Amino acid sequence: MKEMIEELSKPSDPSLAPGEARSPGRSVEELLSTEDSANEPGLMANSYQFLGDQDLPFSRYTSPEFYDLEMKHLWPKVWQWACREEHIPKPGDFQVYDVGPYSAIVVRGMDNEIRAFVNSCPHRGMQFADAGSSGSGKQFLRCPFHGMSWNLDGSLKEIPCRWDFPHVKDDEFGLTEIPSGVWGGFVFINFDEDCEPLTDFLEVLPEHFKDWGLEDRYVAIHTYKELPGNWKMCMEGFLEAFHVLATHPEGLRTSSWANTQYDVFGKNVSRFLQNLSTGNPHMDQSEAEIYGELGNNPDDLPEGKSAREQHADNLRSAMGQALDVDLSEVSTSIMLDSIEYHLFPNACFFPGIQIPLIYRFRPTSVGTCVHEIMILQPVPKSGERPAPAEVSKLSIEDSYKKVEGFALAHVLDQDTENFHRQWRGMNASFKQGQTLGNYQEVRIRNLHNTLDEYLNT
Ligand SMILES: [Fe+2]
Numbered sequence: 001m002k003e004m005i006e007e008l009s010k011p012s013d014p015s016l017a018p019g020e021a022r023s024p025g026r027s028v029e030e031l032l033s034t035e036d037s038a039n040e041p042g043l044m045a046n047s048y049q050f051l052g053d054q055d056l057p058f059s060r061y062t063s064p065e066f067y068d069l070e071m072k073h074l075w076p077k078v079w080q081w082a083c084r085e086e087h088i089p090k091p092g093d094f095q096v097y098d099v100g101p102y103s104a105i106v107v108r109g110m111d112n113e114i115r116a117f118v119n120s121c122p123h124r125g126m127q128f129a130d131a132g133s134s135g136s137g138k139q140f141l142r143c144p145f146h147g148m149s150w151n152l153d154g155s156l157k158e159i160p161c162r163w164d165f166p167h168v169k170d171d172e173f174g175l176t177e178i179p180s181g182v183w184g185g186f187v188f189i190n191f192d193e194d195c196e197p198l199t200d201f202l203e204v205l206p207e208h209f210k211d212w213g214l215e216d217r218y219v220a221i222h223t224y225k226e227l228p229g230n231w232k233m234c235m236e237g238f239l240e241a242f243h244v245l246a247t248h249p250e251g252l253r254t255s256s257w258a259n260t261q262y263d264v265f266g267k268n269v270s271r272f273l274q275n276l277s278t279g280n281p282h283m284d285q286s287e288a289e290i291y292g293e294l295g296n297n298p299d300d301l302p303e304g305k306s307a308r309e310q311h312a313d314n315l316r317s318a319m320g321q322a323l324d325v326d327l328s329e330v331s332t333s334i335m336l337d338s339i340e341y342h343l344f345p346n347a348c349f350f351p352g353i354q355i356p357l358i359y360r361f362r363p364t365s366v367g368t369c370v371h372e373i374m375i376l377q378p379v380p381k382s383g384e385r386p387a388p389a390e391v392s393k394l395s396i397e398d399s400y401k402k403v404e405g406f407a408l409a410h411v412l413d414q415d416t417e418n419f420h421r422q423w424r425g426m427n428a429s430f431k432q433g434q435t436l437g438n439y440q441e442v443r444i445r446n447l448h449n450t451l452d453e454y455l456n457t
Pocket of ligand 1: 248
């Protein structure tokens with residue numbers, strides 16, 4: 001441990017340009033190029049750019065005025081994932097998605113098409129259903145206030161006491177439809193009818209994920225937890241692996257945390273790729289020791305095989321059996337690594353099998369947000385998709401350990417326990433802003449640059 005700290009505490013070569021310095025030791029690219037992972041063009045992509053090193057003002061998180069700007073210029077203008085397709089599998093199923101004052105009702109029509117409408121009755125503004133609620137099998141949407149109803153394609157179906165509305169023309173009294181689209185089994189909506197196409201917004205995601213099949217996975221766990229802090233502050237706690245050192249020290253002996261690769265693929269998509277099950281390249285460990293650290297018997301490591309390779313094989317077989325799926329063709333990196341794609345503004349997608357996380361953050365006030373996590377598992381060989389998990393609601397104080405079968409609960413508790421203090425510290429600071437690492441924290445800067453593009457328009 002001491003050697004690692006010493007090695008990583010040395011200053012960078014002063015001849016390097018800002019952003020060029022990297023952790024000593026093997027890079028992600030070097031490791032993946034020796035494995036079956038090298039056959040995955042998405043994994044081998046490498047796209048860092050230096051985005052500046054000025055402090056990022058704390059007021060971007062703490063100021064109610066800044067929060068109001070986001071509510072006015074970001075949330076009603078940007079693509080955001082509303083639900084999974086599997087949440088509305090049959091005609092007549094609906095799911096409500098809310099952010100701030102904005103509310104959409106996502107509906108599967110009788111023609112099986114998914115459409116999204118503003119969740120507000122054209123009559124007196126009543127919402128068809130509550131925030132976060134869902135329902136199924138309805139032939140039409142009926143306002144619970146006066147019973148006016150609309151077909152699932154948004155056209156008017158019926159106005160009770162029609163005689164009192166001679167001034168209403170049926171074809172002008174439909175529900176307000178907003179743009180929607182599907183990628184990877186996620187239904188996206190945008191409250192802005194003039195928005196860019198979803199496929200443009202997603203940048204490299206469809207290309208990189210084309211063999212990773214998020215659409216062929218089901219929601220095995222779904223949590224909904226309040227967090228104490230601005231939505232960006234909380235989300236940014238998940239955009240780098242730098243914090244593994246102090247926040248998740250039990251991961252230090254088995255992961256290449258300081259050698260994590262950070263990519264900015266465009267204004268909307270960034271990634272980290274952290275090699276797990278490698279041992280720590282800054283510690284002196286034999287392959288047998290690493291194999292032991294991964295929970296195996298060190299003596300069982302076959303001659304000539306690395307701990308990582310053998311551990312991946314073990315998981316292919318054990319997880320394949322437990323999940324009833326064939327993982328024999330899954331590359332070592334997808335099998336083991338912590339690979340996180342961030343999609344602006346608020347969602348993260350992990351294609352991995354060992355770390356199959358999906359999450360999103362939504363503001364509930366300037367200093368609180370909701371963090372939803374889904375564990376997406378591959379659909380079993382039978383092709384029968386298990387019903388999506390019910391949402392487990394957790395309060396600010398609740399531990400993720402309350403969620404049955406949530407293997408990553410301990411790690412997420414460590415992450416979220418930081419937020420009380422960070423939020424108080426951001427508000428208490430006499431310094432203008434936070435000082436970011438040029439490489440490891442570049443995704444945070446990218447997020448703020450893109451946010452500015454929305455707020456300045
Ligand atoms: Fe973490």
